[in-house]
Amino acid sequence: MKGIIMSNYVNLTINGAKIKTPKGTSVLDAALEYGICIPHLCHMEDLTPLGACRLCIVEVIENGKSRVTASCTLEAKEGMTVLAHTEKILKARKVIAEMLVAEAPNSRATQDIAVRCGVTKVRFPFRNKSCILCGKCVRVCTEVWRSKSLGFVGRGKDRHVALPFYERPDFCKRCWSCIEICPMKITPCDGPMEIGKEYLCGGCESQLSMAFESPDTCVQCRLGEGFGCIRAKP
Ligand code: FES
Incomplete structure (x- = not known):
């Protein structure tokens, strides 16, 4: 305008x-x-x-x-x-x-x-x-590596980060950024x-x-x- x-x-x-x-x-x-x-x-x-x-x-x-x-x-x-x-x-x-x-x-x-x-x-x-649910690992995996090998599971006090079916999937790129970034x-x-x-x-x-x-x-x-x-x- x-x-x-x-x-x-x-x-x-x-x-x-x-x-x-x-x-x-x-x-x-x-x-x-x-x-x-x-x-x-x-x-x-x-x-x-x-x-x-x-x-x-x-x-x-x-x-x-x-x-x-x-x-x-x-x-x-x-x-x-x-x-x-x-x-x-x-x-x-x-x-x-x-x-x-x-x-x-x-x-x-x-x-x-x-x-x-x-x-x-x-x-x-x-x-x-051993985890404060900051979600850094999940976001690095999903947004940087586009892998989705990690995600949040459960709600409330049961909420935690886990691998799909609690096993490392084939599509995990083994970059270890999730560990690198973990506080x-x-x-x-x-x-x-x-x-x-x-x-x-x-x-x-x-x-x-x-x-x-x-x-x-x-x-x-x-x-x-x-x-x-x-x-x-x-
Ligand atoms: S809530 Fe803003 S940095 Fe964690």
């Missing part, structure tokens, strides 16, 4: 920063691209967002009201105002991180995330799960924990204090992939 110029970009504000991003970009990707770290675990650039871990929650301000939502599944819209690090969000994210590390304490990724979100003590019982594959620095003797490692705290020596730069993002501010690429 004459006089109307359609733009392929949208403008939004995240933590006060004015950001221009291509239409269709998620709020999380827009933030990361700009250099604003929003912790995330199940998100991987260019793959379908799953919204499973909830670590990437943010506050969206609309008509004077705020709502809390995952930023990886939220599309950036023109004029949107997003706050990623408010007190409300930091508190909620800390609880999410605490629950995550209680579910699967034997992963350096969950340990790292918990410490970096300020968890010093885990109040929930340790469950020692559970790296055990805490001291190695696997004994059942009943799980603890919060805290080793990352030294990295964290190093990181905050330069508060103007996003150095903490480079210190631990487990915190999720490094872009995870398939």
